[in-house]
Amino acid sequence: MSSTFTKKHHVAHHFENADQEFKTCKVGMWAFIVQEVLFFSALFVAYAVFRGFYPDMFEHASSLLNWKLGFINTIVLIFSSYTMVKAVKSAQLSKQKSCVNYLIITFICAGIFMVIKYFEYTAKIHHGLMPAEWFFASSEYPTLHLFFGLYFTMTGLHGLHIIVGMGLIIWLIKRAKKGEFHKEYFTPVEMVGLYWHLVDIVWIFIYPLLYLL
Amino acid sequence: MKTEINYLNCSKGLKSWLFTHDHKRIAILYLIGIAISFLLGGVFAMAIRLELLTPDQLIVSSKVYNQLFTLHGAIMVLLVIIPAIPGIIGNFILPLMVGAKDVAFPKLNLWSWYFYMAGVLLSLYHLSTGAVDTGWTFYTPYSISTNTSVITVVTGAFLVGMSSILTGINFLATIHMMRIKEMGWFKMPLLLWAFYATAVIQIIATPVLGITLLLLVMERVAHIGIFDPALGGDPVLFQHFFWFYSHPAVYIMVLPAMGVISEIIPTFCRKKIFGYKFIAYSSIAIALISFLVWGHHLYVSGQSAFASMAFGLLTFIVAVPSGIKVFNWIATMYKGAIDLRSPFLYVLAFLVLFTIGGLTGIINGTLSLDLHLHDTYFIVSHFHYTMMGGVLIAFIAGLHYWWPKMFGKMYSERLARITCGLLFLGFNITFISQFILGTRGMPRRYHNYLPEFQSLHIISSIGAFIVGLAFFMMLYYLIDSLFRGKKAPNNPWGGTTLEWQASSPPVTENFEQTPEMRELYKYKSKDEL
Amino acid sequence: MRNKESHHIISDKTYMNTFIFLLVFTIITVIISRIDLGILNTPMAIGIALVKATVVALFFMGLKWEKGINLVLVWGAIIGIIIFFGLTFADISFRGDISEEETLFLEIQPEFNNHGQKGH
Numbered sequence: 001m002s003s004t005f006t007k008k009h010h011v012a013h014h015f016e017n018a019d020q021e022f023k024t025c026k027v028g029m030w031a032f033i034v035q036e037v038l039f040f041s042a043l044f045v046a047y048a049v050f051r052g053f054y055p056d057m058f059e060h061a062s063s064l065l066n067w068k069l070g071f072i073n074t075i076v077l078i079f080s081s082y083t084m085v086k087a088v089k090s091a092q093l094s095k096q097k098s099c100v101n102y103l104i105i106t107f108i109c110a111g112i113f114m115v116i117k118y119f120e121y122t123a124k125i126h127h128g129l130m131p132a133e134w135f136f137a138s139s140e141y142p143t144l145h146l147f148f149g150l151y152f153t154m155t156g157l158h159g160l161h162i163i164v165g166m167g168l169i170i171w172l173i174k175r176a177k178k179g180e181f182h183k184e185y186f187t188p189v190e191m192v193g194l195y196w197h198l199v200d201i202v203w204i205f206i207y208p209l210l211y212l213l
Numbered sequence: 214m215k216t217e218i219n220y221l222n223c224s225k226g227l228k229s230w231l232f233t234h235d236h237k238r239i240a241i242l243y244l245i246g247i248a249i250s251f252l253l254g255g256v257f258a259m260a261i262r263l264e265l266l267t268p269d270q271l272i273v274s275s276k277v278y279n280q281l282f283t284l285h286g287a288i289m290v291l292l293v294i295i296p297a298i299p300g301i302i303g304n305f306i307l308p309l310m311v312g313a314k315d316v317a318f319p320k321l322n323l324w325s326w327y328f329y330m331a332g333v334l335l336s337l338y339h340l341s342t343g344a345v346d347t348g349w350t351f352y353t354p355y356s357i358s359t360n361t362s363v364i365t366v367v368t369g370a371f372l373v374g375m376s377s378i379l380t381g382i383n384f385l386a387t388i389h390m391m392r393i394k395e396m397g398w399f400k401m402p403l404l405l406w407a408f409y410a411t412a413v414i415q416i417i418a419t420p421v422l423g424i425t426l427l428l429l430v431m432e433r434v435a436h437i438g439i440f441d442p443a444l445g446g447d448p449v450l451f452q453h454f455f456w457f458y459s460h461p462a463v464y465i466m467v468l469p470a471m472g473v474i475s476e477i478i479p480t481f482c483r484k485k486i487f488g489y490k491f492i493a494y495s496s497i498a499i500a501l502i503s504f505l506v507w508g509h510h511l512y513v514s515g516q517s518a519f520a521s522m523a524f525g526l527l528t529f530i531v532a533v534p535s536g537i538k539v540f541n542w543i544a545t546m547y548k549g550a551i552d553l554r555s556p557f558l559y560v561l562a563f564l565v566l567f568t569i570g571g572l573t574g575i576i577n578g579t580l581s582l583d584l585h586l587h588d589t590y591f592i593v594s595h596f597h598y599t600m601m602g603g604v605l606i607a608f609i610a611g612l613h614y615w616w617p618k619m620f621g622k623m624y625s626e627r628l629a630r631i632t633c634g635l636l637f638l639g640f641n642i643t644f645i646s647q648f649i650l651g652t653r654g655m656p657r658r659y660h661n662y663l664p665e666f667q668s669l670h671i672i673s674s675i676g677a678f679i680v681g682l683a684f685f686m687m688l689y690y691l692i693d694s695l696f697r698g699k700k701a702p703n704n705p706w707g708g709t710t711l712e713w714q715a716s717s718p719p720v721t722e723n724f725e726q727t728p729e730m731r732e733l734y735k736y737k738s739k740d741e742l
Numbered sequence: 743m744r745n746k747e748s749h750h751i752i753s754d755k756t757y758m759n760t761f762i763f764l765l766v767f768t769i770i771t772v773i774i775s776r777i778d779l780g781i782l783n784t785p786m787a788i789g790i791a792l793v794k795a796t797v798v799a800l801f802f803m804g805l806k807w808e809k810g811i812n813l814v815l816v817w818g819a820i821i822g823i824i825i826f827f828g829l830t831f832a833d834i835s836f837r838g839d840i841s842e843e844e845t846l847f848l849e850i851q852p853e854f855n856n857h858g859q860k861g862h
Binding site: 026027031033038042067075078079081084093198207208212 | 751752754757758760761764765768771772775783784787788790791794795798799802803811812815816818819822823826827830831834835
């Protein structure tokens, strides 16, 4: 049952109509996503280069990561992508309550992801499996710190993007509760949704490359 | 007499400027930031040329000399040449040219300026904590080990990169979605094609600079090791990452410059541009091919012979669309009714200087020749001909062309002409000597040099001081015009693009009446004006 | 008033199927990684990741129903990445490869043979 409380959206003065505003925002968002993709891409190039230089070290290093925790995180993130699209669709259909609820679930999933990340990180720090500045594990592989330099940089940057996403979702929840999203205007929900799916996609590559191979 | 309300006087006070959403005010804010940066970068240039008057130390130690050329390069490239035309001319003119009230995302536009100024301020600040001495290219492993403030300045560069990305997103969306109904893709001014192509590069290339700088910070803080040979890393990988952005970056610089030229030439020749579609398509072609050539900066870095060959061949291809544009511009001038006022004089200077820059680019791109020329003054001169003789001169041409629109005032035409001549003369004296120095083996970034090179260095420095003088003259007559300049008409040059239908200066909402789409190159004769 | 044509609303069924597809393929990629397929493990893992990412992009992000510039932007990113990888590996994979001419040169001047360092 949708709420009858909705806040009318005022189209920004420099746009001719709501349709132009929506489509322009979508173009801007896709352009932003493209630059995010290129931002992460260099990390994957570095990964490929060093995997090529030190294949045995990489295979050994990935066995030191907890693939089960990574698996849970992957499922959690995929589920959060699902709840995010449900939140967008709820807004498109003016279903205010279910929009808020799906956003809350998405937020919780992101929180679970970060908690698991916290446990993974503390374990690595405890064992000294770190970049060279803080590395103290004993290993037959003298370049093991390279793997962990990449591991922390890639997952750390990804985690930062999750945190930013969590902030954006809270912002959406606040606005959704005020009835700002409905079938005439759901742009912010859809745009944050696009961002969230990108964060999911980056993890879809990180998980097998770092944890499984 | 009642003063008309326009975007400059509609509201007063610092806050109304620092928190503005008006693209025109943001353009002026960029103008101030870029002018300050240019002054700083210029001071460092004068210091360098002063030091190089003698083969041994004259005024600074080697360490300080390294800092001087690093800062001159970093400031000029990142804080002046890359942001100038999009930030100032793009921000002011683009919405007017499409017939819109503002860019697609005005608040984001303000944030672009904030990020830019944060970069400027961090760069200024870091001068006090240990100015970097790595060269503006920050090559590893030295940039990892040097005890200068690399992290501060690299953070500034990261923020300036974000500014550029957001501007690219804004311009792409504006051109794509906010043109007036009658302005189809092939009816839009060529400056818009130029900004569109530039936006593609800004969006795709700049983030790679961002991640590279972030990784450099990670190297210094955590010693992740990927760029450090002592830790099992590869310093050439840094160069790949750096130049993946920095080569397309030179097209972020030059595409808007070419757009400006494509606007001024038809107006000052009162003639339709020759080969509109070729110029439009070549802008897109330059943007695409620019991504394929970065390895020509790595010819002598230990890159594989195969990669060097591949990049060499691809580099030859990227020059073709630029050449097409130069031919089209010249063809436009043929049998035109030429108006030799100052904007066009700067355009003529561009045509000569950019062509020299482009041709010497081909020389450098030739693998067998670059083995000898790399890291000599020949390279230095090449990129000054393109970035300064090309982009900066085009920016100046555009600034003069749209100055009456932006400020409602006319500057002194006499002083502008003298300055243009002085600048052209000084520039060539400075840099022809450097081409010769390069072919004779003078290495770049060297504080001390062999005595046989001194006479050419002295000539080059004299040229540099003339250039400095010319810029001070320009600063004088432009600022003077704001106070004592004649009031500018709406359309002082007889242009046919939409911005000339707005008042000079425009009102905040840009157009008092909805602009009327007219035929792009239908010029009135000089008598009709 | 927004008209339906300007924005396509994706069906619940599509969303659910996509979600299940992603779950299944995540499980598959983990299972495959536990089996030693030698040189095939890497391309299989990357291949499955690519399929999953494509499915997220098409159905969760709505690319299947997008037209025009948004698609061009995505293709731009894809091609940009391919170029980045491709030309970087044009260097990395062929480092130290010596051509016929260089081999000839090394035969004539053997003191250059120690990785090009004379006298070492």
